[in-house]
Amino acid sequence: MGGVTSTQQHSSATGRADDGSAQDPDPAPEHAYGWSWLAGVVAGLAGLALAELVALLAPAGAPLTAVGSWVIAVAPAAVINFGKEVLGFADKPILLAVVAVVALAIAGASGRLEYSRRGLGAIGPVLLAVIVIITVSRQADAGPLAYLPVLVGSVLAYLILRTLITTLHRWDPRKGAPAQGNRADARRGFLIMTGVITGLSILAGGVSRVRAGATAAARQARSRVRLPAATTPAEPIPEGADLGLDGLTPYVSDNATFYRIDTALQVPVVDPADWSLTIVGMVEREITLSFDDVLALPLSEHYVTLTCVSNEVGGNLAGNARWLGFPIRDLLARARPQSGADMVLSRSVDGFTAGTPLEVLTDPDRDAVLAIGMNGEPLPPEHGFPARLVVPGLYGYVSATKWVTELKVTSFAEDQGYWTPLGWSAHGPIKVASRIDTPSRAVDAGRVPVAGVAWAQHTGIDRVEVRVDQGPWREATLAETVGPDTWRQWTWEWDAEPGQHQLMVRATDADGTTQTSVEAPPAPDGATGWHTVDISVN
Ligand SMILES: Nc1nc2c(c(=O)[nH]1)N[C@H]1C(S)=C(S)[C@@H](COP(=O)(O)O)O[C@H]1N2
Numbered sequence: 001m002g003g004v005t006s007t008q009q010h011s012s013a014t015g016r017a018d019d020g021s022a023q024d025p026d027p028a029p030e031h032a033y034g035w036s037w038l039a040g041v042v043a044g045l046a047g048l049a050l051a052e053l054v055a056l057l058a059p060a061g062a063p064l065t066a067v068g069s070w071v072i073a074v075a076p077a078a079v080i081n082f083g084k085e086v087l088g089f090a091d092k093p094i095l096l097a098v099v100a101v102v103a104l105a106i107a108g109a110s111g112r113l114e115y116s117r118r119g120l121g122a123i124g125p126v127l128l129a130v131i132v133i134i135t136v137s138r139q140a141d142a143g144p145l146a147y148l149p150v151l152v153g154s155v156l157a158y159l160i161l162r163t164l165i166t167t168l169h170r171w172d173p174r175k176g177a178p179a180q181g182n183r184a185d186a187r188r189g190f191l192i193m194t195g196v197i198t199g200l201s202i203l204a205g206g207v208s209r210v211r212a213g214a215t216a217a218a219r220q221a222r223s224r225v226r227l228p229a230a231t232t233p234a235e236p237i238p239e240g241a242d243l244g245l246d247g248l249t250p251y252v253s254d255n256a257t258f259y260r261i262d263t264a265l266q267v268p269v270v271d272p273a274d275w276s277l278t279i280v281g282m283v284e285r286e287i288t289l290s291f292d293d294v295l296a297l298p299l300s301e302h303y304v305t306l307t308c309v310s311n312e313v314g315g316n317l318a319g320n321a322r323w324l325g326f327p328i329r330d331l332l333a334r335a336r337p338q339s340g341a342d343m344v345l346s347r348s349v350d351g352f353t354a355g356t357p358l359e360v361l362t363d364p365d366r367d368a369v370l371a372i373g374m375n376g377e378p379l380p381p382e383h384g385f386p387a388r389l390v391v392p393g394l395y396g397y398v399s400a401t402k403w404v405t406e407l408k409v410t411s412f413a414e415d416q417g418y419w420t421p422l423g424w425s426a427h428g429p430i431k432v433a434s435r436i437d438t439p440s441r442a443v444d445a446g447r448v449p450v451a452g453v454a455w456a457q458h459t460g461i462d463r464v465e466v467r468v469d470q471g472p473w474r475e476a477t478l479a480e481t482v483g484p485d486t487w488r489q490w491t492w493e494w495d496a497e498p499g500q501h502q503l504m505v506r507a508t509d510a511d512g513t514t515q516t517s518v519e520a521p522p523a524p525d526g527a528t529g530w531h532t533v534d535i536s537v538n
Pocket residue numbers: 258259260261262263264306307308309319348349350352382383384395396397399400401402403
């Protein structure tokens with residue numbers, strides 16, 4: 001084996017030496033400069049393509065769109081009108097193309113700089129990264145993740161540039177390149193790398209444009225949705241449901257900060273025009289509804305607090321919103337479930353499923369809805385646009401299917417939801433829980449308001465008690481609430497004396513069940529134990 005390899009190497013080296021004068025690249029300076037520009041452009045293209053690809057996770061961080069929107073914002077009206085009138089529908093793609101060409105020109109110049117002096121080529125990626133970071137920060141929906149694409153992209157661009165320029169130096173005799181054979185290898189390496197990286201970048205860029213185009217279209221479709229007014233509006237929030245204390249969780253959660261649990265790597269984007277809900281399985285009549293069908297139904301609004309089974313004692317995986325939707329029991333009544341069915345397996349476009357007791361969904365006293373609105377807006381994409389289920393009293397994993405597209409009437413014997421084979425209980429009623437939101441750190445001695453939230457969805461909270469340092473339980477004051485399906489704020493005045501203290505809370509539901517002190521982890525059916533915080537009082 002070794003002999004064969006060495007012979008091959010030998011003959012190939014000889015082959016090159018034989019007709020070396022014809023094949024020796026020996027680039028003249030103009031050519032080397034040209035190749036260095038090309039290296040810069042290719043590295044820039046790779047960085048841009050990767051950034052656009054990563055931006056599929058955080059659309060606000062898509063560099064071309066961010067810079068393009070900024071250009072539109074600062075361009076004089078005359079230029080914008082020229083774009084609209086002369087270029088018409090093509091104005092946006094042309095703008096993005098111009099931005100891309102300018103960026104690649106800067107990247108090309110960086111290649112030339114890196115060729116003359118190692119490290120100098122970082123100027124381009126850094127400059128472009130700064131511009132993109134500034135323009136991304138202007139995007140309304142830019143979270144921390146929105147800066148990831150530009151960081152990953154610019155780092156990759158510079159790494160590729162360095163590699164290409166190093167190879168180019170090995171090819172160039174004036175850069176102290178070694179023997180001719182190695183120069184020929186370097187030349188081949190440079191050309192192959194340039195070609196492969198360009199190909200991959202075009203592929204990645206194409207994929208991300210197609211996907212981003214679909215996302216943008218669906219987001220636009222969402223922005224065009226006009227929710228009808230509720231035929232049955234929600235109960236008004238009573239005065240005094242939100243105590244407005246510093247550090248206390250608001251009674252109604254913001255859509256933007258509402259907790260999120262998804263098994264999907266990417267938020268599914270569904271165009272409502274392509275969406276439908278089908279009721280299948282053990283039913284007398286299969287039915288299918290389009291989004292317009294749902295909009296035409298008499299809708300009602302309900303405040304319901306969602307909770308995740310994975311919430312630890314004292315955790316934040318719960319949120320309260322006003323949901324606009326249609327009662328699932330009325331949908332099921334149209335499909336007429338057959339006897340023997342005891343479960344509805346709801347399925348999402350992303351493959352997630354939840355198994356919900358049929359009895360809960362058909363209960364005339366429980367407002368389980370097919371929801372399309374959240375706090376007065378169409379569902380945010382992250383929370384299931386265009387439609388999801390909301391079922392008071394059950395953990396989300398057995399009830400709250402987002403991007404829901406099918407309800408299969410079936411049985412627990414026959415089917416199971418996504419999480420059940422992974423070690424979670426098939427049934428998931430929410431356990432009574434309470435949490436201390438404030439204080440959460442050191443306080444000054446004296447009167448200190450202790451406050452938090454407690455929930456026992458669908459049963460309701462009757463009592464919350466607090467105790468200090470294992471002392472007697474003291475009854476907290478409960479805030480008002482819309483009803484039993486939401487959490488309730490509570491507060492208690494503490495005469496805090498200097499030193500280290502421990503605060504504990506427990507709640508009792510309207511059935512008289514008090515939270516158990518027995519500590520259990522979230523799996524398989526929800527955590528238990530009393531939330532405890534250690535506070536130093538100065
Ligand atoms: N399609 C889909 N729906 C889903 C989930 C999911 O991963 N995929 N998670 C469920 C779980 S575990 C919970 S707690 C709630 C969370 O809803 P939210 O993300 O709107 O707060 O959604 C439920 N619906």
